[in-house]
Amino acid sequence: MERFKIRVIVTDQDVEKVALDVRPQTVEELKEIVRRHCNLQYEFNMMYEDPDFGNALCNLNNMDEVPAAATVKVVPLITSVSPEVTSNSSDISISSADTVILPSSSRTQGWPEVFSIPNFSVDVEFRLRQANLAYLKDNKTFKCPWDIKRNILQVLSEEIYKFDTYPDENRLHEVARALIGKHPCLTEAGCTDGCSGWKNSLYYKMGNFRTKLRKAGCAEVSINSSKNTPGVSKGLKRPKRCEVNFLPELPEREETLEAVRFLLAEEMKKKNPNATTVASKMDQTFSLRRREIVDVETPVETLKERWPALFTERQVFSEFNRIAATNLNDFFEALDRYTPKFVSIFKTKGGGVGETLTEFLQQIDLRKQDVTALRTLVLRGLPVLLGDDPSDFYKTCSVTDDDGVWAQVSIGLLTVVDEDAPVGPNVIHLEPVSTAIIIEGSVIMDDLKSLPEALCILFGLSYALHLDYPKSMKNTLNFIQKVMLGLGHNKLPPKLQSLKNVLLS
Structure with a gap:
């Protein structure tokens, strides 16, 4: 008897051959065979190449239409669920465990200090409760069936995604430890921490979850769809410094947001722009602006023309809060x-x-307790402590100098002083004529009051404009980010960790 053979296209890079002794009688039977053979963990429909139409793809509704050697294509069923539905995860059954949830708005908080494990489906919670009682009584771990594990991983991946699309190993480990903390019956006896298997499962589940998000059109992962060559991560556009809202979804049509951007630019041409109007329209156009900055990589000079409000002190602070969900103050x-x-x-x-x-x-009179002077002292001394070279970052010029002083500076601060003021690499100017921010060899913001204010705004702009830290000041800016502002849970380099230990001693 001739065997029934099918060629299954899961993705363009994943094509399987399946040979069966008996021809399936129904489409549902064939789908179940494909699900098991290809280890598919989501709902899908199928299409087949119809020889009557030059092997064009048609929906598979009847097995009689499928030839003995056929090519079928898996079509994932991916839906979006409203926030009202997702807020009550305990009511989600296992059958809906592969639903993809796209955010309807920007995230409002970063990664929590303590990750809270959400409730799973009702039947899973019941079985875990019984298993936890058995564990407390007899120290007997629970051998988790696939349907329960599937629900647990799906719910956890959705909860993780609320805070981070690309969680690192440390964060996945936090979630795994929190899971066995809440449900000790899930502790794994074969590893020292009791949760390494769960961490690994979460790692692969998040990758699978991002694949579904990309197919559903999620901007934060779709941006890398053309860069997903196996083993190649260089150039991937993803959060690097704990950005909570790295690339949010557009809340409205792009044409609508572009019209709002135009009105915002017109408002900024006024001598006294309305602060409330500017703030409202900057909030509304945040996602459009992030696409221009992250995806299109628009030059800073062009951004300044299109988004003049972004280069004001108030909106730098607001934009930092939108991106990092942290107060820059x-x-x-x-x-x-x-x-x-x-x-x-x-x-x-x-x-x-x-x-x-x-x-x-x-150069500082410590007895006066001048706040600006003390802040300037610390910010000038911090790079020296951490082994950075601030000579190309902290620049000084007189009011009569031309732009040759900073034309080659990628990112830095420029202190403008009087002609007769002393100039040198270790000279601190507490009363400059002005302080300016330089990006890509151009003065982006000027007339700032002091070096501490300028450095704070420049740090905010590094997030707002998705800038890399200059190599000569990388330790200093990482210290500001991770220690002073608490953005990032990664292990600190030795120099930063040593200074942090001394500060906290």
Whole structure:
């Protein structure tokens, strides 16, 4: 008897051959065979190449239409669910475990300090409760059936996605530990931490979940659809510095948002733009702006023409809050909190580093407790402590100098001083004529009050414009991000960790 053979197209890169002794009688029977053979964990329909139409694809509704050697294509069923439905995850049954949830708006918070495990479907919660009781009584772990594990991983992946589309290994480990903390019956006896298997399963589940998101049109993962060559991660556009809203979905049609952008630009041409109007339209057009910055990679000069409001102090702070869900003013709070300790460290350092820090200290009258002066002292001394070279970042010029002083500077701060003011690599200017921000060799913002204010705004712009930290100041800016602002849970490099230990001692 001739065998029934089918060629199954799962994706363009995943094509399977299936040979059966008996021809399936129904489409549902064939779908179940394909599901098992290809290990598919989502709902799908099927199409087949119809020889009557030159092997064009047609919907598969009747097995009588399928030839003995046929090519069929898997078509995933991906739906979007409203926030009202997803808010009550305990009511989601296992049969809907592969539903993809696209965000209807921007995220409002970053990764939680303690990850809270949500409720699973009613029947899964019941079985876990019984297994937990058995574990507490007899220390007997639960051998998790596939249907239950499937529901657990799906619900957890949706919960993770609320905070992070590309969670790293540390965050997945946090979730796995929280899972066995809430449901000890799921502890794995074969590993030291009891959850390594769950962490690995979450890793692959999140990859599978992102694939479904990409097919559903999610911008944050679709942006990398042409860069998903196996083993190649260079150039992937994804959050690098704990951006909560890296590339949010467009809430309206792009044409509508472009019209709002135009009105916003017109408002900024006024001598006194309406702050409320500007703030409202900047909120409304946030997703459009992020697409231009992250996806299109629009030059900064062009962005300044199209989005003049983004280059105002108020909107830099607001944009940072939209992206990182953190108040940029926390920079000053942390700086003031650590200043006494920094001053003590500066005084005790020796060698070449100590000489430079002593020069800084001699220019500041510590008895006056001038907040701006103390902040400037710390920000000038911090790169020296961390081994950075700030010579191409902190630039100084007189009011009569031309732009040759900063034309080659990719990112930096420019202090403008009077002609007769002293100039040198270790000179601190507490009363400059002005301070400016340089990006891509051009002055982007000027007339700023002080170096601390300018550095804070520049840090906010690095998020708003998706800029890489300059290599010469990478340690300093990473310290500001991870220690002072608490953005990032990755292991700190030795220099940063040592300084953090001293500050907290």
